[in-house]
Amino acid sequence: MDSQHVLIIGAGLAGTSLAHQLLANGHRVQFVDRGVNHSTAVAAGMVNPMVFRRMNKSWRLDEFMKDAKSFYLHMEKELGHALFHPIVIRRMLSSEQERNFWLERSKLPEYQDYLTELTPEDESYSLAENHFGSGRLKSSFWVDAKVYYEKNLDYFERKESLFKEDFDLLSFDENTLNYKGTSYDKVVFTVGYQQINTPFFNELPIQQTKGQTIRVHSKEIPEVESLNRKCFVLPLGDQVFRIGATYEWDNPDLKPTNEAKQELMDYLNALGSYSYEIIDQQVGVRPTVLDRRPILGAHHTIKNMYLFNGLGTKGYLMAPTLARELSDYMFHEIPLDKEISIERFYRKSNS
Numbered sequence: 001m002d003s004q005h006v007l008i009i010g011a012g013l014a015g016t017s018l019a020h021q022l023l024a025n026g027h028r029v030q031f032v033d034r035g036v037n038h039s040t041a042v043a044a045g046m047v048n049p050m051v052f053r054r055m056n057k058s059w060r061l062d063e064f065m066k067d068a069k070s071f072y073l074h075m076e077k078e079l080g081h082a083l084f085h086p087i088v089i090r091r092m093l094s095s096e097q098e099r100n101f102w103l104e105r106s107k108l109p110e111y112q113d114y115l116t117e118l119t120p121e122d123e124s125y126s127l128a129e130n131h132f133g134s135g136r137l138k139s140s141f142w143v144d145a146k147v148y149y150e151k152n153l154d155y156f157e158r159k160e161s162l163f164k165e166d167f168d169l170l171s172f173d174e175n176t177l178n179y180k181g182t183s184y185d186k187v188v189f190t191v192g193y194q195q196i197n198t199p200f201f202n203e204l205p206i207q208q209t210k211g212q213t214i215r216v217h218s219k220e221i222p223e224v225e226s227l228n229r230k231c232f233v234l235p236l237g238d239q240v241f242r243i244g245a246t247y248e249w250d251n252p253d254l255k256p257t258n259e260a261k262q263e264l265m266d267y268l269n270a271l272g273s274y275s276y277e278i279i280d281q282q283v284g285v286r287p288t289v290l291d292r293r294p295i296l297g298a299h300h301t302i303k304n305m306y307l308f309n310g311l312g313t314k315g316y317l318m319a320p321t322l323a324r325e326l327s328d329y330m331f332h333e334i335p336l337d338k339e340i341s342i343e344r345f346y347r348k349s350n351s
């Protein structure tokens, strides 16, 4: 297939994972991004393979995990920066039921890559409050989110493929896909929680889910693993930890609140009576969808216009695979899975 020129609005995780996929397939990309990011760059970037409530594997885990690891390792090389950090997540089990789920699942072959079998040391782990024992996850990692976003902007700026500005509707012609004098073959909107404020795809139910985290300094919190119960405690090095994250539905407000800070401190205090000082507080807004599935696909009337959104709380796990699937759909007409396709909403609104 001939090389095509694709305009991408939004250089967060959705936009950049798609762009790298397109470049690898020989296409050209041009970004429009205002340079201020409140999700991809604010995220803790953790990739946790499990959904702890019933101790199940995350949706489509095996395929997402394989692609995610190789994508971020490739990104390290491409962007010239360390990004990918393997980490053991130690789940402090929160009930007898959760413990039983762990005991059952860790014996199943399909969980071997993710759950370790509980050892006597896990059961009696003493560096955090421990009523039901603890268990260690395998294959988890975190991506340095701020570095990922900023280095990607630098990368596309160096390639002269970035308009660092607000998308200017008056300079865009949706019939010819012309933006500022250049006609593009395809246009993709990847604007995250701002979708509702753009003139295209704004009827879709992409919600704005505010999240807050705090960074603390402590000589007492264990630094080797990431503790988890009600919150995650991510060791960043030099006795600094990220604690997160809150969920505030339908709230795009970017102000840090004392309530969120207190909630996170309560969760941390419940893990152990560590002394710590708060360094700062971060705020962002996730693009979420009620059915917890991302939304990908083509505009129902405007030809060659696409959407990649709704990455929700597990964006760092899902984005690389989904970017490939969207690219296959855009260029090879390989249908998108019904669970992620935009058609699930168009069908509803037409019926």
Ligand SMILES: Cc1cc2nc3c(=O)[nH]c(=O)nc-3n(C[C@H](O)[C@H](O)[C@H](O)COP(=O)(O)OP(=O)(O)OC[C@H]3O[C@@H](n4cnc5c(N)ncnc54)[C@H](O)[C@@H]3O)c2cc1C
Pocket: 009, 010, 011, 012, 013, 014, 015, 032, 033, 034, 035, 036, 037, 038, 039, 040, 041, 042, 043, 044, 045, 046, 047, 165, 166, 167, 190, 191, 192, 193, 194, 198, 210, 211, 212, 213, 244, 245, 282, 283, 284, 285, 286, 287, 308, 309, 310, 311, 312, 313, 314, 315, 316, 317
């Ligand atoms: C506090 C918090 C913690 C999180 N922790 C994790 C985690 O540990 N693991 C995980 O997997 N996920 C996590 N997430 C979720 C993750 O951040 C999101 O799934 C993902 O970043 C969404 O990426 P996106 O590209 O869709 O949106 P965004 O990151 O919001 O990117 C959209 C981009 O579009 C640009 N833009 C928007 N409108 C315009 C416009 N009109 N003109 C020009 N540019 C525009 C913005 O500047 C932005 O750069 C967290 C989110 C938050 C808020």
